[in-house]
Amino acid sequence: MTTRRATISDVARAAGVAPSTASVVFSGKTPVSQATRSKVLAAAEELGYTGPDPRAASLRRGRSGIVAVVFEGPLGSAFLDPVQRLMMDGLTEAVAPLGAGLLLLHDPVEAGEASSEAPTLTTAPIDAAVLIGCSPVLRSSLEAVQARGIPVVVIEGDAGEGVPRIALDNREAQRRAAEHLQGLGHERVVIVTLALDKRRESRWLRGSDDITVDVTRDRLAGARDVYPDAPAFAASSSTIDGGTAAGRAVLADPATRPTAVIAQSDLLAAGIIRAAEELGLRVPEDLSVTGFDGIPVDGLAPYELTTLVQAATAKGRAAGAVIAAMLDEREPTSLMFTCEFRLGNTTAAVTT
């Protein structure tokens, strides 16, 4: 039974029609008489032919129906972040009408590591690529992709001149949160940032630190626009547990304890609140906490974070739309989303 699988020509022959006719029956691009159609279908059934081979079709059409999504770091942890999940939902939704599905890819590993056989932006049969953030390594492999005329979009990152971006007003938004705290009279404020890099070290930021992640840098800048001297502590990861650890560190010393914490994500904020509770601090009476993202935090009730709501799903959809435009040879446009300030019950006026 190592016999060759049936092709559309086999089917056509069996049905007594031309291959092109059989093709048309399957693609439906051209009207076909009912008689021919059923002849062909019958022959296909007979031969166990289940439709055109997608590989061949994709060569012929020049489209594979696959859009790559490139993450930094391990895939599993990419989905730890609720914002990413929503973004993926939006993206899925937006590429579906293009007849496309999402191929998960990650950052090309640095030279040293086992450069396995894993597929990459350049070896996978993709129609377009969406980058989630853009590390320097990634940036280099981009050229080849663009040289091929494959549309690329970057979400929350900077991939250089030719690449349209979907971004957030991170700095302005974070500044608004800071202003809100300022308005409440807070003066001793600490910022808890997203993870600095892949090493995911949890520690106080130093002046000398060069922050490479755009989101982190921009949100930090926004907070510092209002509180130029606020110390910042980098969490190990944007999770509740990461926030709790950061919270413990930040709130440890009663002498230097801040009256408000600006967290760069809702999950971090949730963790910080938990750390505060551990220490017997009441939120918001003893400590105000702001988040960022505006996602539902599983298990945070009864708190409702004061936070910046970002349109995560819309970001994904927008990326899809940009790709659709580029695939269509229309001019892509970068897009900047604006966060909405949402007042919750985790911030209050500073008590004297």
Add this chain to the structure above:
Amino acid sequence: MTTRRATISDVARAAGVAPSTASVVFSGKTPVSQATRSKVLAAAEELGYTGPDPRAASLRRGRSGIVAVVFEGPLGSAFLDPVQRLMMDGLTEAVAPLGAGLLLLHDPVEAGEASSEAPTLTTAPIDAAVLIGCSPVLRSSLEAVQARGIPVVVIEGDAGEGVPRIALDNREAQRRAAEHLQGLGHERVVIVTLALDKRRESRWLRGSDDITVDVTRDRLAGARDVYPDAPAFAASSSTIDGGTAAGRAVLADPATRPTAVIAQSDLLAAGIIRAAEELGLRVPEDLSVTGFDGIPVDGLAPYELTTLVQAATAKGRAAGAVIAAMLDEREPTSLMFTCEFRLGNTTAAVTT
């Protein structure tokens, strides 16, 4: 500039070699003299050729380097579940050596819904498919895939005879948890199950309910092996919040309140614990709670769930291995993983 993109033949011509030679330079499958190699590379550089077109290569090779992962329901919510995330990590890891990446697909929508252009198992250029669970709808589209000789594996589901399965000893494992509670003297026990179906209705199970999800059914059976009459409440989703809601319902009435709750997932267990706390119940003194999965629950500390630890990552890896075997024309074997009982601090002897 609508000029055709350079092909490998163009490069070969420019370099003054045969196309096959140029091909070999890029694939590295055959030794090539240093001189030829650099001639070819130079020509490629010159023409802006960045390597073979993956679409053409995949037609020629008969491999696309793409493995489909089919989820039930929206993608974003698939990743809500930490177990799925770990599984995906394992899968990613296991298919990388195959030179493959993962294409996200979801259940074919039922006839009614907008049957968009979205790619499907049959239209995407895939080398293999991994099903996460197996709904009846899905089962039907499987035939076509298998007819093409595309390897298929199902994780936690039953896709019929020819499809190898990666599964868990759900029933036995859950039974062990129940026996543990029984050993502690618990008699009034309630089971909180995973969501029943897509409607995600939160409610008490009725005898007439026909549970279609294998995992849910098997775990329930395991619990009922020990507590045949234990009432069961279906949560709306396997989340902390879903567990909290279920917990409130289940613990509401002091008269009928159970002394132990068997939750079908760790997240549910975490939520139930939270609900118990709300009601002023102490865990484990007033209420014992068992989970299932053995995943780290973000923000659950200081509790450590008594739970069944499943090797989520290993499941993914196993699925990858099975696929590798099938792609290699070796005989695939179904695999059953065994959960390990882990004693935490959320169960205790019933107090009289």
Add this chain to the structure above:
DNA sequence: TTGTAGGCGTTATCAC
């Protein structure tokens, strides 16, 4: 409405 022809870009095979 159906058939003919040609090529999409690559690579496996085999001879040289």
Add this chain to the structure above:
DNA sequence: GTGATAACGCCTACAA
């Protein structure tokens, strides 16, 4: 180490 040849399986003009 290099080159010629022949598919891989399909689809789209275009002609009939």
